[in-house]
Amino acid sequence: MDKFIDILADALEMEITDIKANDKFREYEEWDSLAVLSVIAMIKQNYGITIPRKEFDSLLTVEDLYNYISANKG
Amino acid sequence: MGAKISRIEYYLPEHVLSNEDLIAQHPEWNSQKVEKKVGIRNRHIAGSEETALDMAVKAAQKLFNYVDPSLIDFVLFCTQSPDHLLPTSACIAQDRLGLRTNIGALDFNLGCSGYIYGLALAKSLIESGIAMNILLLTGETYSKYISDSDISNRSIFGDAATATLVTESDNYHIGDFVLGTDGKGAENLIVRNIGAKNSFRAVGDEYPELYMNGPEIFNFTIDTIPPLVEDVCKKNHLDKDQLDYVILHQANKYIIEFLISTIGLDPSKCHIDMLEYGNTVSNTIPIALKDSWDKGIIKVGDSVLLAGFGVGYSWGSTIIRV
Numbered sequence: 001m002d003k004f005i006d007i008l009a010d011a012l013e014m015e016i017t018d019i020k021a022n023d024k025f026r027e028y029e030e031w032d033s034l035a036v037l038s039v040i041a042m043i044k045q046n047y048g049i050t051i052p053r054k055e056f057d058s059l060l061t062v063e064d065l066y067n068y069i070s071a072n073k074g
Numbered sequence: 075m076g077a078k079i080s081r082i083e084y085y086l087p088e089h090v091l092s093n094e095d096l097i098a099q100h101p102e103w104n105s106q107k108v109e110k111k112v113g114i115r116n117r118h119i120a121g122s123e124e125t126a127l128d129m130a131v132k133a134a135q136k137l138f139n140y141v142d143p144s145l146i147d148f149v150l151f152c153t154q155s156p157d158h159l160l161p162t163s164a165c166i167a168q169d170r171l172g173l174r175t176n177i178g179a180l181d182f183n184l185g186c187s188g189y190i191y192g193l194a195l196a197k198s199l200i201e202s203g204i205a206m207n208i209l210l211l212t213g214e215t216y217s218k219y220i221s222d223s224d225i226s227n228r229s230i231f232g233d234a235a236t237a238t239l240v241t242e243s244d245n246y247h248i249g250d251f252v253l254g255t256d257g258k259g260a261e262n263l264i265v266r267n268i269g270a271k272n273s274f275r276a277v278g279d280e281y282p283e284l285y286m287n288g289p290e291i292f293n294f295t296i297d298t299i300p301p302l303v304e305d306v307c308k309k310n311h312l313d314k315d316q317l318d319y320v321i322l323h324q325a326n327k328y329i330i331e332f333l334i335s336t337i338g339l340d341p342s343k344c345h346i347d348m349l350e351y352g353n354t355v356s357n358t359i360p361i362a363l364k365d366s367w368d369k370g371i372i373k374v375g376d377s378v379l380l381a382g383f384g385v386g387y388s389w390g391s392t393i394i395r396v
Contacts, residue, residue, distance in 0.1 A: 032104065033226050034111055034328065036289050041332050044296055053290045 004066045011042035021063040047073045077197040077240055078247030079394065082364040083136035084236040084357065085129050086118040091228070100225045108229050113327025117232030117352030119217045126155040126213030127163045129235030131170050134209060137237040143171060148205035149179040150195055152188035152356045155215040156181060167211065178205065186323045186384030188212055188356030190392060194251045196240035210238040212356040219265045219284040227284055230326060232352030236360040249393040252306045259294055259387035262287040294387050295329055300337045302381060306391040314339065318376035319366065323383055324348040324358035372396050
């Protein structure tokens, strides 16, 4: 999880200390349409996973993202 | 017998929509981020009475400063903003440009992959002996499908038109193509409320609205384009390292940089320049080709990979020898 937060912080151009597992990431000040692409790109690049939009929309917290990746990475 | 691109000209409408203009209308908008990450500062927007066909005719007239129009024996026009649903805009272009009447003309409806398909069609017409000097036009005015409040799409798309002369050649300057289609993506980039499907309710009632599902388009691109580039290199018996230059559809800087790193291309050999144009749909590749040629970035003998991808979904790639 720490490594994931590290990568997520990089994608969102945020400090690691500002990201917690329970955070609803869409509520971050940095969240916008470009941030969506950054997170999708980050997940593809680091874990080789393409998240369909509908499934992405159902993920709410940082931990949801992490769990999705853990369950789907090859 | 092969085919080659003999000359390209383009036309940009006069009105420029800058990031400053957009901020004035949307103070909450982060223009610095858009310029840095998306790579767009200005986009040209067609006048209210100016259409894709008007612009394509102007681009062709620029071409005819160098080319004898009586040589043209086929007109191909790529647009998703035709003047009318019928008649065919390419037929009107034939008349407005004063071209011969014993020639073929047709429109084809494609977006960001359109120029590649246009080259494929032109090459096929030439190699089958149907035509020898083809006027390949692209023209697009997505701005007419975007409302003032849609800041995301307004910040990305620009209007433009281009005219390319594709001619018969002794050598195979336009190489082999790899093309692809997946209509499952139709819903992700669509103007839904105009056309026969909706009984034209949009006219005078509702504004025709471009809908783009950015994340899904991004997913499609990052899944489809890396193998497309591999396949077209293989088909043309070239290694990626042998490419002198790569022009991907200039969708936005962020996507192109991601593709360059994923595919493992040399960034110094890849075109990224949409700062002054935005994403001009089927026009980005011919504009990039002309700019690269005029600036001396590409020169005679270079192998240049071209790849277009987007609405449809539709994608295609070829390698040209300049």
